[in-house]
Amino acid sequence: MKDMNPVFKVLADRTRRHLLDRLHTRNGQTLGELCEGMEMTRQAVTQHLALLEQANLIAVQRQGREKLHYFNPVPIHAIYERWIRKFEQPRLNALHDLKNRLERK
């Protein structure tokens, strides 16, 4: 997937969105906790978390032998500002555009 912006790519996976949901419900969970109930190996979850960390969507902190994960809302807000908000004013003048297009000919 050709993409300079890692946030979209990361959000495109259901497992990763689920992990974000879990951290949103309770922040600071360990790797083991985040693996509970996941239908894949711990290593798979680790790899998803690594991508989330690369995209700056989570921050990680070692606490003894445990690894704590914290959700960071900033990139999602940036996505909203850059990509969502400008599309929220729907251009309902599609027919007007069509009319213009036909007249240009």
Add this chain to the structure above:
Amino acid sequence: MKDMNPVFKVLADRTRRHLLDRLHTRNGQTLGELCEGMEMTRQAVTQHLALLEQANLIAVQRQGREKLHYFNPVPIHAIYERWIRKFEQPRLNALHDLKNRLERK
């Protein structure tokens, strides 16, 4: 990319976001117009547009031998409602969570 929600997957590609941007700038463009300046073949663009159409992000209308493309903002708004908005209230109490966690032990 394992995902039931096609909108995220579709938005994850830079080329497709660029196509949406172009339609947002001027709605109702033909396939040929949307191909201009793209550094790939027409068929590649067609495939991207097909994915955008599947995700209901664009609507297509045949006009003679031309194919007109219209942007549809509804799925992006749905994404915002379902996934973005709830993350916009940042939980800045990470330290509080950490404190709770340590006390649970």
Add this chain to the structure above:
DNA sequence: CAGATATGCAAGCTAATACTTGCATGTTAG
């Protein structure tokens, strides 16, 4: 220290993705 626990690292497999090439079909213009 020794065993259990929590996590890390890396190679390998499979399926999906992005893109191309080649040809076919439908439409408009002279």
Add this chain to the structure above:
DNA sequence: CTAACATGCAAGTATTAGCTTGCATATCTG
């Protein structure tokens, strides 16, 4: 009618994503 134009269809290729398996390392507990 026919030639140029706009688009459609399908098979093939290279890359990447998601996941697994196997083993290594670090930390806690008794």
